[in-house]
Amino acid sequence: MRRVSLPAVTAVALLVAYSMVFFSAPIEEDQGFVQKIFYLHVPLAIVTLCGFIAGAVMAGMYLCSGNREWDARSYVAVHISLILGVGGLITGSIWAKASWGHWWVWQEPTLVSYLIILLLFCCYQPLRFAIEDPERQARYAAVFALTGGAFIPVNFIAVRMAAAYTHPRVFQVTGAQLPLSMGITFVAALAAIALLFATMFRFELRAKALRRRVRALERVASDQLDEIRAPRREPAPAGDGAPGVPRPAAPIAIRS
């Protein structure tokens, strides 16, 4: 059986979902056409927060097993969540401007808490790359991701408990406050964005593996060149040190 490629499935899912958004989902009575941003902003926010939690779980797996693969996965999950999170923040801001008349409302707990989570995870990379020792780097980053990930559900509950807000609550304990046609479109958009996350995750993990292989090859090549050069004793040019002293091997430029 032929395997279906994930990028192709993602492309089809995005195409179908956003065709549904523009051509089959009804236009909301209160907000009008601007409500179409909902199908982009909310899935981005949900996938971002789930991505941070996934990153935290993978960080926990690294701390339990010591397997560096989990550390790489955790790093990639946090990185992609940050990219999608910035998208969620900007689209949310555009939506706020269109429906509330302001780009940002500081009194709104949902917005501010989302910004806090995003800024918290923005510190992940500087923290990670400020540490040189790879073992310590992975361990500290894992602890950070785990703490940040644990903060998300706590934050979510705190915001839900906040009394005054202007941000709409579409999903309640009793179910979604959406008509069926909008609900189906929303689920399709959420699935498409989740697939986009999965595709980016796999793509970046592979790119990281490729760069790791290049670095390993560089080390092997450097060692082999040293071995090739070591027994060779070439006479030094006149006035350039004692005769018979091996010329130092030219190091291979290793790019980070």
Place this chain on the structure above:
Amino acid sequence: MPALPLGDAGKYVAMAYIVLLALLAIYIGIMARKIARAEHRMSELDELLRERQR
């Protein structure tokens, strides 16, 4: 099929979707450059080792 309202609302909706497309384009561009560089370095190393083994 609803006609696209390209007035005030359409402007904001277009802006939101373009933001995501731009973010994805930037991400893909950066990743493609990194991969191309790694592949180039790999072929350089391969050539270098072949040359040394001859």
